Amino acid sequence: MPAHRTARERARAELTAEIKDEARRQLADKGANGLSLRAVARELGMVSSALYRYFPSRDELLTALIVDAYNVLGDTLDKASAGGGSPAERWRAAANALRTWAHTHPHEYALLYGTPVPGYRAPHDTIAPGGRVPGAFLRIAHDAWHAGGAATDDQLDETLRGQARTIAEALGLGDLPDAVVLRAVDAWTQLFGTVALEFTGQFANTLDPADAYFARAVELQLRTAGLG
Amino acid sequence: MPAHRTARERARAELTAEIKDEARRQLADKGANGLSLRAVARELGMVSSALYRYFPSRDELLTALIVDAYNVLGDTLDKASAGGGSPAERWRAAANALRTWAHTHPHEYALLYGTPVPGYRAPHDTIAPGGRVPGAFLRIAHDAWHAGGAATDDQLDETLRGQARTIAEALGLGDLPDAVVLRAVDAWTQLFGTVALEFTGQFANTLDPADAYFARAVELQLRTAGLG
DNA sequence: TCTGAATCGAGAGCGCTGCTCTCGTTTACA
């Protein structure tokens, strides 16, 4: 945050932050569907139309919240996986952190990974911060490969190779072999699937509570990613 | 559908179906968020309050649509996996059918597997039809085990064993060993994770288009489920 | 230091929503 030249700029930055804070509070409380611009304005003691000086629409406010949430989740995973230990330990820690975050921030999680409403979501601003989440896991795989570099010789289609390169380079892990990237992605999809299924209630009456199954799933991810 | 005794009952059943049809049309068009009771009523040439004689609330209408969508998807998967061929071939067919359905029915898919809004979703009526989807895949694993019964001796926690039993029995596959059930569930979570990530746009700029990666993921599922 | 332009908050208003309540009519059943 740079120092703001004029009082007006400072006030604007502060109010923008306050709006987001209040919106985040209501999001956590009522969910994205229950987030109302008028209610936010009311709580801040202003009139609803004034809010449009700061966010041009409800969707733009939500997009800002999405970006923030991705970053908070990204920080959480970075911190969880930064602790020492083997790559396997770090993956376990990050995976559990993801699941815990989803449980403690259900509405935020739903905002990030729930109803996509094709066409709406994925304004460009969200793609980069959204990539931090799988990125945290790929980075663990990267460190593991650097340390113990197991040889891999998967047969890979050209399309996949190219996509693996794109992923690795976007994360600054350009030296990671395609096969290792893809195996880590495989493990990430497993992790995501487990969390998403539990979270959307698909485990109700069967795998619920899912602690035991989640632990099992994480071990499978480790084998998939070659961290076992 | 039993024959209806009175004209009123017949009319009620017909109108209920017409409401659901129109609602389904709007859902497919505008998404769950854009589904409006008033618009449905308008399209049907009735006044909005009359609609409440048939569905007590918007959520109840959505729940009815959810149940229907689960059943349609369940039928689709059953049909896809009913074709002959090896278990592996059937799993591939069903997995592709799931992905295709998600692409051709994005709003329905989002309704089933998108934002859960903790507390709202999972009214009891949706649990059973929702189970048909993983059920279709577990059934393939069941048939494969019956045919070629590979021995499995995974070490399993008591909780997991119990949950595996619950799952198997709910699907009428009580003879399936716990380890086989859980491996099939593992594969299902992988499949679900892949579809969900692609669908929520998390593959944007990386694995998009995801056809090649999806094919790879399905092969991994086969190995996980022991159908390889 | 003064002035024109940009920025701001307040307020009224539009069209939409889910939902409730009342009222006159139609249908079903005893």
Place this chain on the structure above:
DNA sequence: TGTAAACGAGAGCAGCGCTCTCGATTCAGA
């Protein structure tokens, strides 16, 4: 045939996102 239940129409309530206008404040250049 009469009573009760079921029904559709209509008015209305409170809320929503968003737009537009208007007077006040603040900023920047002459």
